[in-house]
Amino acid sequence: xxxxxxxxxxxxxxxxxxxxxLISKFVNCLMYDGKKSVASGAFYRAMxxxxxxxxxxxxxxxxxxxxxxxxxxxxxxxxxxxxxxxxVPTPVSSRRQQALSIRWLLEAVRGRxxxxxxxSLAEELLAAFRREGAAxxxxxxxxxxxxxxxxxxxxxx
Numbered sequence: 326x327x328x329x330x331x332x333x334x335x336x337x338x339x340x341x342x343x344x345x346x347l348i349s350k351f352v353n354c355l356m357y358d359g360k361k362s363v364a365s366g367a368f369y370r371a372m373x374x375x376x377x378x379x380x381x382x383x384x385x386x387x388x389x390x391x392x393x394x395x396x397x398x399x400x401x402x403x404x405x406x407x408x409x410x411x412x413v414p415t416p417v418s419s420r421r422q423q424a425l426s427i428r429w430l431l432e433a434v435r436g437r438x439x440x441x442x443x444x445s446l447a448e449e450l451l452a453a454f455r456r457e458g459a460a461x462x463x464x465x466x467x468x469x470x471x472x473x474x475x476x477x478x479x480x481x482x
Contacts, residue, residue: 342369343385347392347423354427355442367443374447379454391453395426395460399471414471426460433459 333353340348348368356364372384379387401412417425430449436459437445452458 340365345385345389347389348385350423351388351392351427351430354431355446367441367446370443371446371450374444375450378447378451387454388450391450392423392426392430394453394456395429395464396422397425397464397467398422400425400467401470401474404477411477412470412474413477414474426464429460429463433463 337346337349337353339346340352342348352361352365352368355368372388375382375384375387397417399414400417402415404411404413430453433449434442434446437448449458449460453460
């Protein structure tokens with residue numbers, strides 16, 4: 326049987342500048358067409374912009390806090406019961422929390438058209454650090470959906 330995904334978590338090495346596995350994962354998700362040097366260059370330029378914007382904060386700490394702020398605690402999953410489909414709120418595992426937060430940050434960055442990626446990434450990271458921005462709006466919408474469908478939580482067996 327053909328494997329659908331690679332075991333990237335086992336092969337992941339820390340990035341060269343900060344020594345963080347989270348940054349390596351983020352750069353891999355940011356990368357297009359295998360151009361890792363372009364993606365890492367854009368990320369490090371964004372970190373320099375963050376350093377200039379917040380000179381008394383560590384840019385690694387800003388990045389980690391931004392990713393943590395965007396992580397969802399609960400999400401809705403579709404569950405089919407007796408011919409009807411219900412949106413059932415379920416807790417999110419830590420690996421999926423990280424994957425969703427990275428995905429939402431990158432969606433927000435790519436949604437800012439007409440700007441270089443490093444500048445829009447820095448702006449979105451700063452916004453998420455302050456609990457603002459498009460990625461935080463996405464998280465709040467997911468939490469709002471889960472809260473609205475709390476009545477169906479008994480289907481989450």
